[in-house]
Amino acid sequence: AVVSTQSTGTSSVLAASKRKQVTDLRGFQVYPPEVSFGVLCPKGSYATTVTLKNVGIDSSRFQIKCPKNRDGLAVRLHTDTNFVAAGMSVKFDVCVTAEDVSEIGHVAHDITVVTETEIFKLPVRATILPVQEYDERSRSGTLKKLPVNIKIVDVNSMATTPTTGIRESDTPYSSDWYSTITYS
DSSP, X not given: OOOOOOOOOOHHHHHHHHHSOGGGGOOEEEESSSEEEEEEOTTOEEEEEEEEEEOSSSOEEXXXXXXXXXXXXXXXXXXXXXXXXXXXXXXXXXEEEOOOOSSOEEEEEEEEEEESSOEEEEEEEEEEOOHHHHHHHHHHTOSOOOOTTOEEEOHHHHTTOGGGTOOOOSSTTOGGGXXXXXXX
């Protein structure tokens, strides 16, 4: 019997043969890998957009888990689904509402992203100054500007204003996206 062999030249097969493992071709990348809000004014709300990209060769599902003790932390998806095709990405907003503090406070939360093949953390960090100290630093010019990717927002309008790039919703915490974002 004659057995003919035929080579396949698709990029996914070539890459897999070079790496010797298909598992190397699965996964997500998150950008930015850490969310740093910088120095915040109390009672202010700040947001930034995070991109979750499927860098694998297969479509995959994901879930975002926020800590239960997430005082002032909210996550808002830009999509109705938790399914991402290969090479595609989804975006979500991370919002921090700075609590009123009497001394310098710090926000240090980790948002967990669970995919079919991996679990990773997205650190969220911020420093909150008391109002008086924030005002003094602002007047003296020693207060650093917010990072370019951080926007000042109003939490109530965040869920209802289409210009923020967030799905419209009747309430800030609508139940239609709980399947993708959970609080643990």
